[in-house]
Amino acid sequence: MLFSSLPAVLLASLATIVRAQYPDPGACSGDCFTHDPAVVKRADGKYFRFSTLDLIGIWTATSLSGPWTRSGSVIQGASVINMPGNDVLWAPDVTYIRGIYYCFYSVSTSGSQTSAIGYATSTTLESGSWSDQGIVVTSTGSSPYNAIDSNVVNGTGDNEWYLQWGSYWHNIYQARVSINGQYVFRSGNEHQLAYEPADNHKMEGAFIYKKDGFWYLFLSRGICCTYNPSTDPIDQVYHISVCRSNNPAGPYTDKSGAACTSGGGTTVLASHGNIYAPGGQGVFYDNAHGDVLYYHYLDKSVGVDYSQSKFGWNVLTWTDGWPTVS
Template sequence: MKSSIIASLIGLAATVMGYADPMACSGVCNNAHDPALIRRDSDGRYYRFSTGGKIAIHSAKTINGPWTYLRAAIPAGSKINLAGKDDLWAPDVTKFGDTYYLFYSVSSFGSQNSAIGVATSTDLDNWTDHGATGISSKAGSPYNAIDGAAYYDGSNIVMSFGSFWGDIYSVKMNNPPLTVASGATSTRIAYKPSGTHAQEGAFIAKNGNYHYLFFSVGQCCGFDTSKPAAGAEYKIQVCRSTSATGGFVDKSGVSCTNGGGTTVLESHGWVYGPGGQGVYWDPTLGPVLYYHYVDTRIGYADGQKKFGINKIDFSSGWPVV
C-alpha cells in the first residue's frame, strides 16, 4: 500500500514538473517558423502567418487543423528597400477596429540593417503593404529592429521589438498603428547582459492586473548544421509588470532588463527548441501559447519546424503550460 502511494506521488510530481506535449495538429503543420495566430470574427476561421515565402498564410476551420497553405501575404515583397525585402520574417497579426494589421521584419541574418513594416487587410486574405512603420536600425543602433508585436494596453498601442543588440525595446504607436507616434522614444524593457545576448521575439499579453512579456532565449535556427550545447537552444521565458512599458520582473523578482526570465516552455521529450511564440485567447480553449518547435522524430532543419499549441494556466499568477 505504502509503495503504491509513493509511486503515485512520484508520477504526480513528474506530471506537475513536466511540460504537456503540443496539442494535435493536422494538415500543413510545418512551414511554421515564428507563427502568428488569429481567428476571423466573421466565420471563426483560423489564420496562421509565418516567416518566409513573403509571409506564408495558412488557414484552418479549427485551431488543430487541418491547416492548408493559401498564399503569400505580400507577394511583391516589402516596399522597404533593404536586404531581405523578399524574405520577410517574424509576422505579428492583430486587429484594431475593423482592420487587421500584419507587422513583419525586413532584415538579413546577422545584420543590424533592419526595419519593421506593416500591411493591412479587412478579411485576412488580401493585404495592402504600407512599408515602413518608422522603427528601423543600422550598425551602431542601440537595438535591432525586428520581431515587432503590437499590443493595446488599455490606453495606448505599444510595439515591442528587438533582438541581440540591446535586446528588447518598446515604443508607442499611433492609432491606427501604421507608424510610430510623434515624438515617441524607444525604451528598453528586457536585456540579457551575458553571452551573446540571445533574446528576441517579444510578445505582450494581459491576464488579470498584469502585462506578461513573453520572449525567446537562445539559438533559434540551423540545428541541423550547428546544434548548440544542451540548454543553449531556443526556449520561452516570461516576465510580468503592472505596466506594459516597463518594470518587468520574473517569478524570482529579477528585473527583465538584468537577465530576468522565468521559463515557460523548453525542450522536453521529442520537442526541441520551442520559440517564436505568441498568446491567443481562444473562445473555446481559453488562453493558448502558440510557437514553433523541432520534432526530433522528424528532423532538425528549419523548414521542418512545426506549429505547436498548448493551453496556458494563469491561476498561480504565472503562466504554466
C-alpha cells in the same frame, strides 16, 4: 539538502523529471510547417496562421489542430521597403484594431542589423487583400537594437498602443505608437524592456499579452536556429520565458522578482523528449480553448533542419498570476 550536494546521477534524473513535466504540443494536421507564427481567429471561427518566409505565408483551418491549408501570402512580389531581404520577410505579428487587421513584419538578412519593421493592412485576413504600408522602425549598425521581431499590445486606454521589437545586440526595446486607420507612427518613449547580459545576448521574439491587470512579456531565449542535439547544451537552446508588469511600459520582472533587463525570466516551455527548441511564440484568446500559447518547435524524431519546423500550441493555465502550459 542543497541540489549542489546531490550526486551527479541523481541531478540528471531530477533534470529529466523536470523536463518531462512539460506537455507535448496540441495536435496539428495538414501543412504544419511554420516559423515565428502568428495566429488569429476571425469572428466567423476561421483560423489564420502566418509565418516567416514566402513574404509572410498564410495558412487557414477551421480548427486550431487543423487540417491547415496554405492559402497564399500577405505581401505580393516584395515589400515596398527597399532594403536587402524585402523579398523574404520574417516574424509576423497580426493585430485587430477597430475593424482593421495589421500585419507587422520584419525586413532583414541573417546576422544583419540593417533591418526594418513594416506593416500591411487588411479587413479580411485573406491572401490578396493586404495593402503594404511600409516602414515603422528601422535600425543600422549604430542602433542599440535590431529592428525585427515586432509585436503590438494595447495599454490602458483604447488609443494607447505599444510596439516592442529586438533581437540580440541590446535585445528588446519598446516605443509608443499611434494607430489610426492605415496610419501607424512611432510616437516616442523608446526604451529597453529586456536584456540578456550573458554571452552574445541570445534573446528575441518579444510578445506581450494583457491579462487581469498585468502585461506578460514572453520571450524566446537561447540558441536559434541551427542545431545539433548531440552537442547543443540542452539548457541553452531556444526556450520560452516570461516576465510581467502592472504597466505596459515596464519595468518587467520574473516570478522570483528578477528584472527582465538584467537577465530575468521564468521558463514557460523548454525542450523535452523529442520536442526541441520551442520559440517564436505568441498568445491569443480562443473561445474554444481559452488562452493559447502558440510557437514553433522541432521534433527530434523527424529532424532539426529549419524546413522541419512545426506549429505547436498549448492551452495556458494561470496560477498565482503566472502562466503554465497544459
